[in-house]
Amino acid sequence: MTISSLLPFFNSFHIEKAFIPLFLFFVFLFFTFLEWRFPLRMMTEKKRYRLLKNGGYFFLNSFLGRGLFISLFLFAIEYRWYDWRDLHQQYLHFLPPLLMWLILYLCYDLFIYSWHRLNHRIDFLFAFHQLHHADRNMDVSTGLRFHPGEYFFSYAFKSIFLLALGLEIKDLFLFDSILLFFSFFQHANLKMPLSLEHFLGQIFITPRMHDIHHSIESVEMNSYFGTSFVFWDKLFRTQKPIKSQPTNQLGLSKFPETPSFLSGLFSLK
């Protein structure tokens, strides 16, 4: 059983193909509007240029990173794995379906937390992940700024999660869509009232938290690896106190300026 089978209404509208991309597009526009009204930091780069550049990485990833890996590997698994399918139901069949999917998403978020930590621990993986951190500014478009190599290897890693739980590719796409929603939120250059940020920060990763992860200082960068929930940073002690107005510089010291579109792709040392 897939998540969308819980929602026959959305199923009939081809949830993955139409509703979710449209919803995420409006979420992106909504955060862009809020950033314009309530910015946390002054930007040193034109918004238009950032949208073009970071949006360009996103389109490249959709075809190269994710597309290449899925066409090479995931569909091959999908074709042959009927014996493994629905394995998660054997573990969690006693739960109401909605609760089961919530628990699976929590597990997925923990899995992504581990993947993010690995990206910072292993030099080979950081060579791709640095494109994301080389951004000297941060806004909602930074949530789209990933190297196709990082996408490719992340899908290799995610396939372990799929196989271990017998999930289907469209379950993964839905999980990734939820993840993208949280990625937009945590990267938003958004000055929320501190009380609201503290309230949301009990459960979710907030913009001021993720701002610390994008700091040029390595001690700060090695904190807040979470994407959706803050539980994993609390549990593994990678949490730091947030600042009402960030004073840290963003980016990587090896890139005094945000690299251009192409040099970002090819500077892998």
Ligand SMILES: [Zn+2]
């Ligand atoms: Zn990172």
